[in-house]
Each structure stands twice: as structure tokens, then as C-alpha cells.
Amino acid sequence: MSYVRDLYSANQLPIFQNRMYGSEVEARNCPLGDVRLVEDLNTGLVYNAAFRPELVVYDQHYQNEQAVSAKFRAHLEEVAAIVERGLGRHALIEVACGKGYFLEMLASRGCEVTGFDPAYEGSNPAIEKRYFAPGTGVTGRGLILRHALEHVVAPLEFLAQLREANQGEGTIYIEVPCFEWICEQGAWFDVFYEHVNYFRLLDFTRMFGTVHESGHLFGGQYIYVVADLSSLRTPAYVEGQRVRLPATFGAGERHMHAETNQAVIWGGASKGVIFALRRMRGGAPIRTVIDINPAKQGKYLPATGLRIESPNDVLPRLSEGTTIYVMNSNYLDEIREQAGPTFQYIGIDHE
Structure with missing residues (x-):
């Protein structure tokens, strides 16, 4: 039986914080949902217990491309180097590759990579407009999963499906936002409805028996892990590793004053x-x-x-x-x- 510890609540947040709207009226009337962050006291994982997956349907209006920034492109170059070091340069698969920017960056560096994303709208023949799932008929030596796992209900089951789709083997690179950074910075503005899961680095060391490399990226805001898919396991809650969320998280008036110069x-x-x-x-x-x-x-x-x-x-x-x-x-x-x-x-x- 699963039981949880409540951490933080936020009511009536946009279902999609990265969906752009064509008019002010449409934007103001966007669908809203509640957030109730809890810590699972069986697995130690953190998720939104109020999340309703049927509300989250991605379409062409979803816009989350960050590579227009030179700073973010430098981050992606760092990630590409980690991928090449940990997964190699051949037989790579990027799961949920989005608009394909990172995949094309890898290809420009000489990597052999296939992408999967049913919402892809481009024309790159290396990207298949479907999910990477059991029965796909494609396997890779290395799987890349960037900023997708935080959006997925039942992340352990999802990773198990990727393992099955890849015939039970392979190395995986996972990158997600860092929940420890969110807690330490008191970053209530980094809690979104779209993100059903919130991960700490230690979560991945408990989820995988074999971790080759892990660390922080992008000024500590992201974490990554390179691990053996075959070593995936259900993590166990450890009392000494419980989430430490500041008591004042989200409750203060930080940056909430009205400026005379119209901020x-x-x-x-x-x-x-x-x-x-x-x-x-x-x-x-x-x-x-x-x-x-x-x-x-x-x-x-x-x-x-x-x-x-x-x-x-x-x-x-x-x-x-x-x-x-x-x-x-x-x-x-x-x-x-x-x-x-x-x-x-x-x-x-x-x-």
C-alpha cells in the first residue's frame, strides 16, 4: 500500500505553461489545474498527487525551444559531450526528441542517432513520428531522455517500457530539473502542473543498480545520470534521505512588491x-x-x-x-x- 507525505500545494496553475495563445482572452481562459506535491514513503519519489493526465495533450501551440540562447546552446554542447563519452557515437536513440534540435546537434558532431516523437513537425528522416515503445523494431546501444521523465505519469513503469523496447539492455542518459535546487533556492516559480515528477540526484542512484556517471548541469538547475537500463529497479524510501523542503517555501512575498517604475x-x-x-x-x-x-x-x-x-x-x-x-x-x-x-x-x- 502506498502512503505519502505532503510537501507543497499550489492551486489553479496553467495546465501548459509553455503553450502560447493567440489572444489575451484565450490566454486568460486557459485550462487550470492544482498541484499537490507529495513524497512517496515507499519509494522516496516526489510527484503531483493532483495531476490529471487526461488534461495534458500536447499540440503545435506548445513552444519550449530554448536553443535561441547562446547560453543554452553552450549547455547543449556540454550535454553532447557527456552523451558521446557515456553512450558512444553510434546506434543512439533520442526518446521524445521534440523539435529535433539536440538530435541534429549530435548528428553534426558525427553521431548516428534516431529520434522518436509523435509530435515532431519537421522533415528530418532520422526522426520517426511515433513513440519509442515495445514493438517498434528499433534498438540502440544508448538511449537519450532529456527533460521528458518529469512529464510522465509512473516514471518507473515508463523506464521499464523503454528497457523492454530496447530488448532489456543499453545505456541511458537522463536529464531532468533538479528538485534539490528548487528546494534550496525556494524556487516556487519552478513548480509547474506539466511536471508531474520532481527528482533528486539520489533518486537515480536508488533507481539504477549501475550508474556510470551523474552530476549537475546548467548552474545546478538540472541533474543528469548515465546508467545501465538493465539495472533499473524500484527504489526504496530511506528515512535519512527524506525531502527537506523549507517551511517557508512558496509562502513568502519574495519579489512580490509593486514597483513605481512598472516592472x-x-x-x-x-x-x-x-x-x-x-x-x-x-x-x-x-x-x-x-x-x-x-x-x-x-x-x-x-x-x-x-x-x-x-x-x-x-x-x-x-x-x-x-x-x-x-x-x-x-x-x-x-x-x-x-x-x-x-x-x-x-x-x-x-x-
């Missing part, structure tokens, strides 16, 4: 959606949203209905000293270099 946010992705929503509900709404991704510009954030604009459209309108909340401090230097010294920059994930 804006830079980053119209997941963190920006949750941050802007909390500000609006707290009576200190954000003025506008900046994002360098052309696919997001002119669209509207879910729940708040804020319009996303390009830096070139917004920056000339801002007065000197305007507060710009940077949604991810990994991009702070990049943003400051682009926008100049005129404004006040605050990274929300650092005090």
Missing part, C-alpha cells in the same frame, strides 16, 4: 508564467514580457494574458531604472549585455 520580466517560459501569475494575484502585476524566441513574440502567456514582445520592441519604451526581473539567472549576463546598463536587473532565483 517587466525577461523570459516568457515556465518560470515567467508562474512568476507573473503570482504577481497578478498578489496585486503587483507585471507590465510586459520580453523573450528572444521569435516563435513566442506576439503571443500571450497563459492565465495572465500578458503579451510577449521582442527586446527591440520593449527596451526603447522603458524609462531609466526600470526593473527587469530575469526569470533565469543563467541568462543574466547575456541579457545585461544585450539591454545595456540603464535598467535594474533582478534574477528571481537568487536573493
Whole structure:
């Protein structure tokens, strides 16, 4: 019998924080769902007990491409080096490869890689528009699973299906957000409805009997593991490894004051959606949203209905000293270099 320990709750968050909307009205009327993070006291894994998978259907309006940033491209180069070191360069499979950017990066480095994603909309013949599952008829020496496992109900069963699809063997690279970083930073703006699971590095050392390599990436915000799929096992809860969530997590007024200079946010992705929503509900709404991704510009954030604009459209309108909340401090230097010294920059994930 499964029993759990409650960790954190957040009500009425957008089902999709990375779905862009064509109008303010549509965005404000987006579907919402609740979050109830719990720690399973049998396995030690953390998940949203209020998650309803039937609400989550990805389509062409979902937009989460981060590779427009040079900082993020550098991160992907680091990941590619780990993949080559841990999985080799031949007979690779990328599960849930999305728009194919990382797969094509690997291919440009001389890797032999096949991608699987039923939502893929491009024309790369190396990507199959279906799930990698038992019966696919394709196997690889190495499997790549980047930022997918946090979206999957029953992650252990999902990994077991990948193992079966790959004939019970192979090496897997897994990359997910780091829940320890979220806890340590008090990053309530990093808890989303889309993410049903929240992982710590030690979770993977308990899930796999053989781990070849593991560590942190992207300023500690992500974790990764390279492990033998054949060694997958059900983790056991360890009392000394229980989740340590700060008692004040999500309860404070961090960055919730109303500025006299009409603050804006830079980053119209997941963190920006949750941050802007909390500000609006707290009576200190954000003025506008900046994002360098052309696919997001002119669209509207879910729940708040804020319009996303390009830096070139917004920056000339801002007065000197305007507060710009940077949604991810990994991009702070990049943003400051682009926008100049005129404004006040605050990274929300650092005090």
C-alpha cells in the first residue's frame, strides 16, 4: 500500500505553461489545474498527487525551444559531450526528441542517432513520428531522455517500457530539473502542473543498480545520470534521505512588491508564467514580457494574458531604472549585455 507525505500545494496553475495563445482572452481562459506535491514513503519519489493526465495533450501551440540562447546552446554542447563519452557515437536513440534540435546537434558532431516523437513537425528522416515503445523494431546501444521523465505519469513503469523496447539492455542518459535546487533556492516559480515528477540526484542512484556517471548541469538547475537500463529497479524510501523542503517555501512575498517604475520580466517560459501569475494575484502585476524566441513574440502567456514582445520592441519604451526581473539567472549576463546598463536587473532565483 502506498502512503505519502505532503510537501507543497499550489492551486489553479496553467495546465501548459509553455503553450502560447493567440489572444489575451484565450490566454486568460486557459485550462487550470492544482498541484499537490507529495513524497512517496515507499519509494522516496516526489510527484503531483493532483495531476490529471487526461488534461495534458500536447499540440503545435506548445513552444519550449530554448536553443535561441547562446547560453543554452553552450549547455547543449556540454550535454553532447557527456552523451558521446557515456553512450558512444553510434546506434543512439533520442526518446521524445521534440523539435529535433539536440538530435541534429549530435548528428553534426558525427553521431548516428534516431529520434522518436509523435509530435515532431519537421522533415528530418532520422526522426520517426511515433513513440519509442515495445514493438517498434528499433534498438540502440544508448538511449537519450532529456527533460521528458518529469512529464510522465509512473516514471518507473515508463523506464521499464523503454528497457523492454530496447530488448532489456543499453545505456541511458537522463536529464531532468533538479528538485534539490528548487528546494534550496525556494524556487516556487519552478513548480509547474506539466511536471508531474520532481527528482533528486539520489533518486537515480536508488533507481539504477549501475550508474556510470551523474552530476549537475546548467548552474545546478538540472541533474543528469548515465546508467545501465538493465539495472533499473524500484527504489526504496530511506528515512535519512527524506525531502527537506523549507517551511517557508512558496509562502513568502519574495519579489512580490509593486514597483513605481512598472516592472517587466525577461523570459516568457515556465518560470515567467508562474512568476507573473503570482504577481497578478498578489496585486503587483507585471507590465510586459520580453523573450528572444521569435516563435513566442506576439503571443500571450497563459492565465495572465500578458503579451510577449521582442527586446527591440520593449527596451526603447522603458524609462531609466526600470526593473527587469530575469526569470533565469543563467541568462543574466547575456541579457545585461544585450539591454545595456540603464535598467535594474533582478534574477528571481537568487536573493
